[in-house]
Amino acid sequence: MNTKNSIIHVVLTGGIGSRLWPLSRKSMPKQYLEIFEGKSLFEMTVERNANLADKAMVVGNVDNCHLSEKVMGKLDKTYINIVESTPRNTAAAIAFAAFASQSDDILIITPSDHIIDEMEEYELAIKKAISKAKEGYIVTFGIVPTKPETGYGYIESKGDDVISFREKPNSVTAKSFIAQGNFLWNSGMFCFKAGVLLDELKAYQPEIYEKSKKAWELNQNGNLDLELSLDIPSISIDYAVMERSKKIKVVPASFTWSDLGSFESVYDYLINKGHFVDKCGNMVIGSDKYTAFLGLKNTIFVYTDSANLILQKESSQDVKDLYCDLEKENSELLN
Missing domain, CATH: 3.90.550.10 (Spore Coat Polysaccharide Biosynthesis Protein SpsA; Chain A)
Incomplete structure (x- = not known):
């Protein structure tokens, strides 16, 4: 009613x-x-x-x-x-x-x-x-x-x-x-x-x-x-x-x-919730496997079954360009 x-x-x-x-x-x-x-x-x-x-x-x-x-x-x-x-x-x-x-x-x-x-x-x-x-x-x-x-x-x-x-x-x-x-x-x-x-x-x-x-x-x-x-x-x-x-x-x-619109904002959120980062500020998202970062700072490693992404935290807004490139190729990786 x-x-x-x-x-x-x-x-x-x-x-x-x-x-x-x-x-x-x-x-x-x-x-x-x-x-x-x-x-x-x-x-x-x-x-x-x-x-x-x-x-x-x-x-x-x-x-x-x-x-x-x-x-x-x-x-x-x-x-x-x-x-x-x-x-x-x-x-x-x-x-x-x-x-x-x-x-x-x-x-x-x-x-x-x-x-x-x-x-x-x-x-x-x-x-x-x-x-x-x-x-x-x-x-x-x-x-x-x-x-x-x-x-x-x-x-x-x-x-x-x-x-x-x-x-x-x-x-x-x-x-x-x-x-x-x-x-x-x-x-x-x-x-x-x-x-x-x-x-x-x-x-x-x-x-x-x-x-x-x-x-x-x-x-x-x-x-x-x-x-x-x-x-x-x-x-x-x-x-x-x-x-x-x-x-x-x-x-x-x-x-x-x-709005969690980028990996930088996800990174900040996860850090506040106690997600692990190493002493150089590197973070892994999506995997529990041991991952070591050498000579890298503020790097985010994003793991999925079909695709991985490694990015500098400051380059988070550029992921959209990568997405657009894959879209032009009609990539299966977007599905």
Whole structure:
């Protein structure tokens, strides 16, 4: 039964995590890897929000919905399942979640591959966002930055007002953002009433709105038609709504947050959890075999059955280029 103002946790599970190849593959994206004390990022995301929402909804795709189902079964959790036939970026994914809800339902949108610590701070931020969403605002979560990170987008803010959204900066720009003191990391998490988001999408991206609506109306048990889906423009929610709407507010949050988008961030996380590194800062991921590093510092050795990767920690962002090269070769190693 759908009561007024249900709070629904919407988990977006679309990404492949190309920067974490060879651990992350098309058949087993990073959010399902059980490398975090026996749990996956997806499982941790669902558990983290279980007490904050009345219902759960998972927006995934045909390639990963069985992986989500397995985790939800493990947690014995019922959920609303939306299965995209092809990835159409976050504007469409979020539109489907909103169409699947009542207009007054409040949606908490989170990616499925983030690490968050300091749950009290997190819950406080969610509660603040829900109260602003009830007032008709679209709320984005800005993380108080701990360093001039170049791997994240930024939100320029004044109090809870958003001045601008900024792309991933180079290191000089990132340092100036930190020095100015009113820039937050863009977490890709949102909170809003379903109806408010759809009104804004209709105003600023009518084509995405209409085509997503059509695909949703003809869904079969949450499964979306491929041809209708391919017709939807592939645009992020940031471009489609966040950077244009006058209804945006930001909740600055000081919980510990990482999108674990690179081996450098996985390395930092695992070190905090007591994972072994040798005296020169070298780490092995994926194997218990004795491994010795000679003449190397801050090197990460990633072991899998079919491919290994050896990288300097500082070169973590370059893994994506390697992934793209393998994609051009149509390599089996990506599956």
